Amino acid sequence: MTPMDFLQLVRGPLFDIALTIFIFGVLLRLFEIIILDRKRDLSEARGGEFIAGSKTIFRRFKPDREKLQHSPVPTILGYIFHLGFFICLLFFIPHIELIHSALGVSWPGLPNFLVDVVALITMGALVGLFLYRLTNPLLRFLSSFQDYFLLVVVFLTLATGYIAFHHIIEPYPLALGLHLLSVELLLVIFPFTKLMHTFTVFLGRYYNGAMAGRRGVQS
Amino acid sequence: MSAHITLGEALRRRGVSRRGFLKFCTATASMMALPPTMVGAVAEALESAPRPSVIWLSFQECTGCTESLTRSHAPTVEGLIFDHISLDYHHTLQAASGDAAEEAREEAMHAHWGNYLLVVDGSIPLANPGYSTIAGMSNLDMLKESAEGAAAIIAVGSCAAFGGLPKAKPNPTGAVSVADIIKDKPIINVPGCPPVPSVMTGVLAHYLTFGTIPELDVYGRPKVFFGQNIHDRCYRRTFYDRGLFAKTFDDEGARKGWCLYRLGCKGPTTYNACATMKWNQGASWPIEAGHGCLGCSEPDFWDAGGFYRALSIPINDPAAAIGIGVVAGAAIGIASGAMAHRKKVEATHHREPLKVEQLEGKA
Amino acid sequence: MNTTDHAAVTLRPLLHEIHHALQRLAQVGEEHTIDLEALPFGPGDEALLLEFLGSGEVAAQLHALGESRVLESRFPGVWLVTHFSEEGVRLAQQLEITRTPALLRTPQEELGVAVEQFAQALREQGGADDV
Ligand code: SF4
Numbered sequence: 001m002t003p004m005d006f007l008q009l010v011r012g013p014l015f016d017i018a019l020t021i022f023i024f025g026v027l028l029r030l031f032e033i034i035i036l037d038r039k040r041d042l043s044e045a046r047g048g049e050f051i052a053g054s055k056t057i058f059r060r061f062k063p064d065r066e067k068l069q070h071s072p073v074p075t076i077l078g079y080i081f082h083l084g085f086f087i088c089l090l091f092f093i094p095h096i097e098l099i100h101s102a103l104g105v106s107w108p109g110l111p112n113f114l115v116d117v118v119a120l121i122t123m124g125a126l127v128g129l130f131l132y133r134l135t136n137p138l139l140r141f142l143s144s145f146q147d148y149f150l151l152v153v154v155f156l157t158l159a160t161g162y163i164a165f166h167h168i169i170e171p172y173p174l175a176l177g178l179h180l181l182s183v184e185l186l187l188v189i190f191p192f193t194k195l196m197h198t199f200t201v202f203l204g205r206y207y208n209g210a211m212a213g214r215r216g217v218q219s
Numbered sequence: 220m221s222a223h224i225t226l227g228e229a230l231r232r233r234g235v236s237r238r239g240f241l242k243f244c245t246a247t248a249s250m251m252a253l254p255p256t257m258v259g260a261v262a263e264a265l266e267s268a269p270r271p272s273v274i275w276l277s278f279q280e281c282t283g284c285t286e287s288l289t290r291s292h293a294p295t296v297e298g299l300i301f302d303h304i305s306l307d308y309h310h311t312l313q314a315a316s317g318d319a320a321e322e323a324r325e326e327a328m329h330a331h332w333g334n335y336l337l338v339v340d341g342s343i344p345l346a347n348p349g350y351s352t353i354a355g356m357s358n359l360d361m362l363k364e365s366a367e368g369a370a371a372i373i374a375v376g377s378c379a380a381f382g383g384l385p386k387a388k389p390n391p392t393g394a395v396s397v398a399d400i401i402k403d404k405p406i407i408n409v410p411g412c413p414p415v416p417s418v419m420t421g422v423l424a425h426y427l428t429f430g431t432i433p434e435l436d437v438y439g440r441p442k443v444f445f446g447q448n449i450h451d452r453c454y455r456r457t458f459y460d461r462g463l464f465a466k467t468f469d470d471e472g473a474r475k476g477w478c479l480y481r482l483g484c485k486g487p488t489t490y491n492a493c494a495t496m497k498w499n500q501g502a503s504w505p506i507e508a509g510h511g512c513l514g515c516s517e518p519d520f521w522d523a524g525g526f527y528r529a530l531s532i533p534i535n536d537p538a539a540a541i542g543i544g545v546v547a548g549a550a551i552g553i554a555s556g557a558m559a560h561r562k563k564v565e566a567t568h569h570r571e572p573l574k575v576e577q578l579e580g581k582a
Numbered sequence: 583m584n585t586t587d588h589a590a591v592t593l594r595p596l597l598h599e600i601h602h603a604l605q606r607l608a609q610v611g612e613e614h615t616i617d618l619e620a621l622p623f624g625p626g627d628e629a630l631l632l633e634f635l636g637s638g639e640v641a642a643q644l645h646a647l648g649e650s651r652v653l654e655s656r657f658p659g660v661w662l663v664t665h666f667s668e669e670g671v672r673l674a675q676q677l678e679i680t681r682t683p684a685l686l687r688t689p690q691e692e693l694g695v696a697v698e699q700f701a702q703a704l705r706e707q708g709g710a711d712d713v
Contacts, residue, residue, distance in 0.1 A: 002437065004518045007488070011524065012534040019537055023544025024551075031552025036559050093462055094531035097481055101532040102541065111462035171437070172448060173488050173517070176530075237689035239647035242665050246673040255615035255676060454592055454624025476625070494622040500671055507625060 003174035010180040018184035025191025030199060038207060045214045052213020053206040059219075060205050074132050074139075077125045084122030088115055088158065112165070119162050126155045146193055153189065156182040226427070227266035240265075247428065250421045252443040252492065264428045271427060272331040273338060274324060274365055275309035278358040279351050279385045279394055280341030284376035285311050287413035288420070307335075321354045328368050336426060337369035339397050342378040342385045346393030362400060371405045371432060372397060375419060377515055380408035380439070387521035398439060405432045408439040412515035415496050418444045438518065440490070449486035449512050452494035455479065473509060483527040484511030491516040592627055597634070600660060603679040607659055613680040635660060642686060648673070652683050 001009075068075050089095060093109035100106040109115075130151045133139050160179035162168075169175040190196065212219035224232075230240055244262040245255070253261065277285070289312075306312070307327030308320065315323055327335060339362065344350035348357030366372060374397040377383040385394035398406050409422050422441055425433050433441040450456065458464070458478040465472035466481055478484070489512050493504040506512055511527075514520040524534040596616070603614035618628070636656035644650040648668040654661050661678040663685060678684075688696075 002518060004488075004523075008519060008523065008534065015533040016535050016537070016540045019533075019540040020544045023541055024548035027545060027548025028552040028555070031549055032556040032559065035553060035556025036563065093464065094480070094529060097529035098531045098533070101528065102537040109462055112460045167448060167451060170448075171490065172450075176488065236646050237691045238644060238685060241685065241689070242647055242650060242673075245676070246665055249617050249619050249674040249676075252620060255617050452622040454622055454627070457592070495620050501619070503625075 003171050003177065007173040007177040007180075010177045010184065014184055015180065018187040022187035022190055026196070026199060029191055029196055030203075033200065033203060041211070041214060043215075046216030047213045049210035049214050052219065053208075053210030056209025056212070056219045057202050057205045059209075074129060077128045077132070081122055081125040081129060084118045084125065085154070085158070087118045088122060088161070091115060092161075116162075116165065119158055123155060123158050123162070126151060126158070130155075150189075150193055150195060153182070153186050157186055224270070225266065226268040226270070229270075247424050250417050251425050251428070252421060252495075261428055268427050268430070272327055272335040273306050273423075274327055274335055274369075275306065275312075275338040275340075276361060276365060277309075277311060278339065278341030278343050278362070278379070279392065280376065280378050281384075282311055284340040284411075284413040284419075285309075287416050288375075290416060307331075317354070324365070328365065332368040334370050335368065337365050337372045338375055339372060339379045340375045342382045342392075342394035342396060343400060344385070344392035344394050346391070350392045359400065362397065366401045366404055369404055371407065371426065372401060373407045373409060373422060373426075374398065374439075375409050376414060377410040377412045377518075377520070380410035381518040383412065384521055386519070406439055407432060407435065407441060409444075410438070410440060410516040410518075411491060412513075412520070414516070415444075415492050415498065417496050418492050436490070440516075444492040444496075445490045445516065447490065447492065447494070449489040449491060449494055449506070453486055453506055454494070455506060468509065476509075479506060479509075479511040481529050482511050483525065483529055485514030485517070485520070485523065485526075485530060486512040487530055488523075489514040489517055592622070592624060593631055593634075596621065596631070600677065600679065604657065604659055607679050607681070613678070615679070616677040618675040618677060632662070635662065644685060650685065652686060 063075060063079060087110070090099075090107075091110040092115045093112070096106055096109045130148070133143050133147065133151070157179070160175070160182045164172065164175040164179045167175065169178070186195075190198075209219045227240070230243065235243070241258070241262060244258050244265060247265065248255065248258045248261045251261070308324040313320060313323070341351075341358075343358045343362055345359065348359055351358045353361060374380045378385060378394070379397050382390075382394050382396045382399075385392055386396075396408075398408065407422060407426075409419055411418065421444060422433070425431075425441070425443075433443060436442050436445055438445075450459070453459075455476060455478045458476070459480060463472060463475075463477040464481045465477045465479055467473065468482065480487075484506065486506065493512075494506070497504045497507075513526050514523060517523070522534075524530075524532060599616065603612075603616075606612040606614065618631075621627075638654035638656045638658060640652070640654040642652040644652065648670070649666045651664045651666075652661060653663075659679060659681060661680065661683050662675070663678055663683055664675045665673040667673050
């Protein structure tokens with residue numbers, strides 16, 4: 001198989017399969033959760049659920065001071081990683097083109113050198129998180145294979161993208177193919193691992209906020 | 220021109236001075252994409268270059284490659300090279316036809332058995348030999364026969380090198396490349412649809428000059444011409460890096476000469492000499508003319524997604540994948556969620572509350 | 583942003599290469615040749631380069647297998663050599679960083695012939711005198 005065959009494969013059928021599994025899996029799990037519903041709260045409501053829930057979704061983007069003081073390293077690295085990853089994903093122009101072709105929506109991108117710097121920082125943060133997990137005794141005790149594995153997969157998507165962009169591996173079709181392959185791996189495992197938190201975190205926050213709101217306390 | 224005199228001798232007989240010869244070598248070295256320091260070596264080699272016999276076969280092709288070649292931009296220099304090679308057989312260019320043409324081919328083959336250079340353009344149909352025949356002979360048979368006595372083969376154009384347009388899905392003729400059939404001869408692939416003229420002559424000049432096969436990449440392409448990535452050598456690259464793109468062919472970005480990535484430019488996956496050698500006597504090249512690169516020197520470029528779709532967009536329309544995913548995911552999700560929900564409701568109904576006595580083991 | 587803007591960016595490395603080569607020529611006499619055909623020029627790049635180099639004291643024209651022009655730039659030691667075919671099509675263009683482009687020097691190979699030819703001409707001249 002030549003590098004071009006490989007690229008055609010990952011840009012063609014493999015991508016279709018991965019995307020189908022991803023969408024299928026995400027919807028499957030979201031519907032399961034939503035339909036299962038929460039236990040009915042029989043207590044008398046002291047406040048609204050909806051507004052409080054919605055507010056909490058946004059309020060919790062803000063770093064928690066206590067957590068920041070207690071374990072600053074993973075908190076800060078975590079924020080850097082999440083922010084960086086989304087900048088690379090959503091503001092690199094070739095990615096915007098992909099989203100535009102699939103969903104028909106588009107927005108302005110960032111100059112490549114900015115995305116480039118962000119990608120490096122993000123990869124640095126991921127390495128930091130990996131090392132922290134390995135060296136912190138408590139976290140290490142709590143970590144499963146999945147925790148390490150996912151860090152590696154996410155790192156691979158960034159690293160292969162960086163490699164492809166800079167033509168570090170030649171020929172380019174091979175480099176681009178590897179990037180797509182790693183993304184496809186991410187898409188396939190996404191719904192069935194804790195990566196699902198990308199979506200469920202908002203459900204969770206809403207439920208938390210809504211419950212607190214009903215009780216008339218702040219979440 | 221006698222078959223035995225060298226190129227240096229032939230030029231002197233034509234009254235070309237030493238300066239003229241050195242100039243010829245400079246132009247040839249430049250055409251071969253060699254560094255200027257190599258001019259001396261080229262001069263030395265050309266001085267004693269023997270006169271090779273060339274047989275040119277055309278199979279499933281559009282003659283675009285020959286058209287391109289005969290319009291190459293340096294008639295004197297390339298003319299001297301072509302004068303010097305003995306083009307014994309070329310379907311399209313030769314005056315002879317029918318049996319006389321086929322005889323010429325056989326004669327040249329026998330006279331230079333083991334030493335002639337075979338040039339092929341066009342792909343070879345395997346589904347049914349009748350799709351393309353010459354003098355009643357299938358392309359496959361003619362290629363095999365002619366390849367046997369060849370010193371080396373140059374597959375000119377994307378069809379001969381990779382199958383090209385005839386091989387595009389669904390490939391009705393079962394087209395394949397030269398390298399798919401011939402396994403025991405050195406093959407130089409010179410893809411492009413058509414190839415840059417000076418690349419074709421450059422490869423011929425290299426063989427003529429040094430009598431060797433140039434260094435090749437994974438696709439059998441000479442690295443001197445196909446080692447450079449279009450995107451890396453593109454003068455619009457600064458715009459790519461700054462995130463400035465033309466979004467249509469007539470917007471502000473297009474007028475200002477910004478990057479054509481969003482208009483489907485395949486420069487990043489393409490390796491060819493267009494950015495430096497250019498076309499039409501060095502006048503311009505596709506990207507300079509405002510159109511994205513089609514990637515014509517890469518295998519299966521016809522099937523690499525639309526010409527006007529950005530490279531990052533998958534080849535197939537994602538609508539099908541999204542549709543299946545949404546419908547199946549939602550349906551099964553709802554079903555499974557509903558089942559779990561019912562179970563929960565049932566469990567609540569049949570719930571037997573635990574009493575303190577039970578816990579204390581008194582019940 | 584316009585064409586000259588990106589031209590400035592793409593020309594920069596070339597100008598540095600010329601500068602460096604000129605330094606080497608001045609210090610240790612090392613010569614250097616740059617094939618301008620091998621550079622990925624965009625529209626306007628070449629004009630900008632030629633404008634930058636300007637023209638100096640020497641301009642020579644050769645007639646060998648078509649015309650060739652040898653021009654010294656406004657920087658002594660930086661030469662622009664352009665070859666044309668017999669049909670007037672440009673074949674090659676090079677920058678030579680040297681004290682004399684090789685093409686201007688009489689080739690050794692032709693000196694022998696020249697001696698012969700001169701002797702012949704001299705004989706003819708002498709013969710004419712005798713008459
Ligand atoms: S026009 Fe094409 S080759 Fe040039 S920089 Fe843009 S994407 Fe790359």
